[in-house]
Amino acid sequence: xxxxxxxxxxxxxxxxxxxxxxxxxxxxxxxxxxxxxxxxxxxxxxxxxxxxxxxxxxxxxxxxxxxxxxxxxxxxxxxxxxxxxxxxxxxxxxxxxxxxxxxxxxxxxxxxxxxxxxxxxxxxxxxxxxxxxxxxxxxxxxxxxxxxxxxxxxxxxxxxxxxxxxxxxxxxxxxxxxxxxxxxxxxxxxxxxxxxxxxxxxxxxxxxxxxxxxxxxxxxxxxxxxxxx
Numbered sequence: 001x002x003x004x005x006x007x008x009x010x011x012x013x014x015x016x017x018x019x020x021x022x023x024x025x026x027x028x029x030x031x032x033x034x035x036x037x038x039x040x041x042x043x044x045x046x047x048x049x050x051x052x053x054x055x056x057x058x059x060x061x062x063x064x065x066x067x068x069x070x071x072x073x074x075x076x077x078x079x080x081x082x083x084x085x086x087x088x089x090x091x092x093x094x095x096x097x098x099x100x101x102x103x104x105x106x107x108x109x110x111x112x113x114x115x116x117x118x119x120x121x122x123x124x125x126x127x128x129x130x131x132x133x134x135x136x137x138x139x140x141x142x143x144x145x146x147x148x149x150x151x152x153x154x155x156x157x158x159x160x161x162x163x164x165x166x167x168x169x170x171x172x173x174x175x176x177x178x179x180x181x182x183x184x185x186x187x188x189x190x191x192x193x194x195x196x197x198x199x200x201x202x203x204x205x206x207x208x209x210x211x212x213x214x215x216x217x218x219x220x221x222x223x224x225x226x227x228x229x
Contacts (some may be wrong), residue, residue: 003192007048009068010057012108014043017031018224020075021168025227040226044108057166079108082153085133087180090154090173091219094126105151106133107224115223116164120193121216128157129223132173133229134182141196142182145171147227158221161187161214171217176206182222185214190218 017023025043029036034053041047049057079125081104085093088099112129119126136148146152154173164170174181174194183194183204192206192214208214 006054006068010054010063011043011106012110013068014057014061015108015111015224023061028060032056034123035047036227043226050156064136070086080107080112081105082107082129082131084133087132089180090130090132090156091175091180096127100200107153111224115155117155118160118162119157120159122216123157123159126156127161128155128190129217130154130156132180138182141201142171142199143198145197146182151226152222153224154220155223156220158223159218160187161218162222171222173222174220175217180188180219185218187214210215
């Protein structure tokens with residue numbers, strides 16, 4: 001195993017813990033003393049870590065160096081590059097044009113392939129995963145869950161209100177007019193209810209009388225977040 005593969009296996013293990021909800025970039029930064037931007041750049045595949053930084057992460061997360069080695073006979077697991085795009089592209093483009101790609105973000109292939117889909121019939125032909133960056137003004141209603149300049153992975157094949165996990169509500173990227181919003185979502189009577197996390201922002205309603213239903217308004221489930229400061 002080479003140094004690049006060690007980085008990729010550590011990145012994948014951290015992603016798994018983030019997906020399970022036992023880890024966040026901000027928590028890892030506090031545990032290791034490393035900066036959140038530095039850690040986020042590593043998780044996005046934009047930079048590598050020094051051996052000293054790797055040692056800090058292993059110690060903080062109680063990961064043995066041997067845990068990063070593949071099991072006997074196992075092949076090295078790859079990552080997948082997901083396009084980082086504008087909000088408008090995420091909302092309206094079924095297939096992402098090369099010209100619309102701002103950059104590529106690396107995610108563990110096994111994590112993406114393990115995600116369950118629940119797509120409406122009109123959504124199944126869309127390119128599934130996209131990533132977007134959330135500016136400060138859009139992050140505030142979901143503070144502190146979503147921090148300014150967070151990179152959000154959106155699963156556009158999950159536009160159902162069925163809970164992904166019974167223990168927590170789904171966070172969605174929602175189309176409100178021509179804008180992308182991150183909100184908790186409920187269906188009440190003929191309205192889609194958009195709930196922020198912060199109590200200083202109002203609950204908003206989208207009247208479904210003028211639409212074909214709620215599924216087209218749900219851009220997708222927020223599957224993963226990389227918070228940056």
